[in-house]
Amino acid sequence: AASMAVFRIVGMTCSACAGSVERAIKRLPGIHEAAVDALNNRAQILFYPCFVNEEKIRETIEDIGFEASLIE
Ligand code: 9UX
DSSP: OOEEEEEEEEOOOSHHHHHHHHHHHHTSTTEEEEEEETTTTEEEEEEOTTTOOHHHHHHHHHHTTOEEEEOO
16 A cells, blocks of 8 residues: 655745656655645655655655655
8 A cells, every 4th residue: 555755845946846856756666646846845745665665755855956854
């Protein structure tokens, strides 16, 4: 079954930022859906915990230059 994670992401200045974060997350294995909202600095992700976890997702967001923290 899929799990859900919500991150707060700092540094997304425009909606194109949200697009690059969303693409980076979707390239990971085990991602079912990713929705990134630049206006609210939030990302909601559905993922399969056998393949990927919250920390891997967080690192992926940070690797492209944004600060991410898990909020739920
Ligand atoms: Mo918008 Mo974001 O011009 O890295 S794409 S600020």
